[in-house]
Amino acid sequence: MKLRKKDVDKLWGESGPYSEARLVIETRILDESISRIFLLVEMSINPFTFETIRAHREEFSDNLLIQQLLDQAEYQGIANGYVASAYQAEYKADRLDEANKRLKECEQMIIRMHKYILMMLGKRLVN
Numbered sequence: 392m393k394l395r396k397k398d399v400d401k402l403w404g405e406s407g408p409y410s411e412a413r414l415v416i417e418t419r420i421l422d423e424s425i426s427r428i429f430l431l432v433e434m435s436i437n438p439f440t441f442e443t444i445r446a447h448r449e450e451f452s453d454n455l456l457i458q459q460l461l462d463q464a465e466y467q468g469i470a471n472g473y474v475a476s477a478y479q480a481e482y483k484a485d486r487l488d489e490a491n492k493r494l495k496e497c498e499q500m501i502i503r504m505h506k507y508i509l510m511m512l513g514k515r516l517v518n
Contacts, residue, residue, distance in 0.1 A: 394512070401439035401469065407514060408505045410472070411435040412497035414490055416482065430490040432478035434497050436464065436504070441473040443511065444504050451507075456500050 394402075403409040415431040441464065444451065451457040464473035478493040480486045 398439055401437060401442075402508075403437040403472070407512075408437055408440045408508045410437050410440060410501045410505070412477075412494055412501055414494045428482035430478065430480050430482050430486055431476065432490055432493045432497060434460070434464075434475050434477060434501065435467075435471055436460070436473045436475075436501065438466070438469060438472050440504050440508050443508060447507075451503075454500070454503070456496060457504065460500065 412432070412434050415433060417429040417431055418425055419427045419429065441461075444457065445461050448458065448461055460473075460475050464475040466472070467474050477497050478490055480490070
């Protein structure tokens with residue numbers, strides 16, 4: 392696959408696709424005190440990867456998480472890509488484990504999508 396400059400910019404990375412998965416601890420402050428704390432797992436997928444995976448979604452028919460991502464992510468411009476929430480819950484000690492589990496699932500999902508993109512670009516995969 393030959394990339395145009397526009398496509399390279401949509402990959403975000405200099406040598407390949409770059410996307411993000413993050414666990415956020417969100418503190419909500421009401422008036423003069425902390426009202427609640429939330430755990431959020433979010434993803435930002437570079438536009439080239441998301442749009443290519445969406446165009447070839449049948450290749451990922453066995454992956455419910457990728458299918459859900461393709462259905463639910465919202466485009467937030469070239470700088471933020473396609474953004475989706477994978478988990479949100481009010482903070483409790485036992486929920487931190489669940490949030491971390493979801494974060495790992497998101498990381499693995501993004502890696503699978505990036506491997507597909509790298510294969511399409513004819514780049515060698517290093518494992």
